[in-house]
Amino acid sequence: MYMSDDNKPIGWWLKEVDRLLEESFERVLADDGLTRRQWQALNAAAGHSAGHTIAEALSPFLSRAEELAGVTGPLIERGWLTGETLTPDGERALQALSTKVQAQRRRVTAGVSDSEYLTTVGVLRRMAANLA
Incomplete structure (x- = not known):
C-alpha cells in the first residue's frame, strides 16, 4: 500500500x-578518498566533539569498537592523525575539507530557517530522552 508523504511517520x-x-556526505568526501566517519574522526581529533575521544565521538555510528581502527587507520597512514591528535598535515586537510562540508551543510538546510532547525533538533533531543 502506498503512503503519501503527508502520511509517513517520523520514523520513516x-x-x-x-x-x-x-x-x-560520502559523495562530497569521495574525491578526497575519505568516508564520512573519517571526516568525523578528524573533527573529533581537532576537538570539535566537546572533549570526547574519537571512539566516544563515533560510538553512535560504529557497531563495534574494532571498526574504529578501520576508520582511523587510513588517517594514520596518510599522516593526518597520531593517536587522538591531528598532525599539521591533518590540520591542513581538515581545513580544506571543511569548506566542502560547510557547502554541503548549506545545501542540506536550504530553505530551513535557523529557528526551524533549532526547533527540529530540540524536538528530536526530547524524543531521544523520552526513549532512553
Whole structure:
C-alpha cells in the first residue's frame, strides 16, 4: 500500500534523512578518498566533539569498537592523525575539507530557517530522552 508523504511517520523520515545524509556526505568526501566517519574522526581529533575521544565521538555510528581502527587507520597512514591528535598535515586537510562540508551543510538546510532547525533538533533531543 502506498503512503503519501503527508502520511509517513517520523520514523520513516528519520531513516530517509539519515540515508540521504550519509550518501550525500560520502559523495562530497569521495574525491578526497575519505568516508564520512573519517571526516568525523578528524573533527573529533581537532576537538570539535566537546572533549570526547574519537571512539566516544563515533560510538553512535560504529557497531563495534574494532571498526574504529578501520576508520582511523587510513588517517594514520596518510599522516593526518597520531593517536587522538591531528598532525599539521591533518590540520591542513581538515581545513580544506571543511569548506566542502560547510557547502554541503548549506545545501542540506536550504530553505530551513535557523529557528526551524533549532526547533527540529530540540524536538528530536526530547524524543531521544523520552526513549532512553
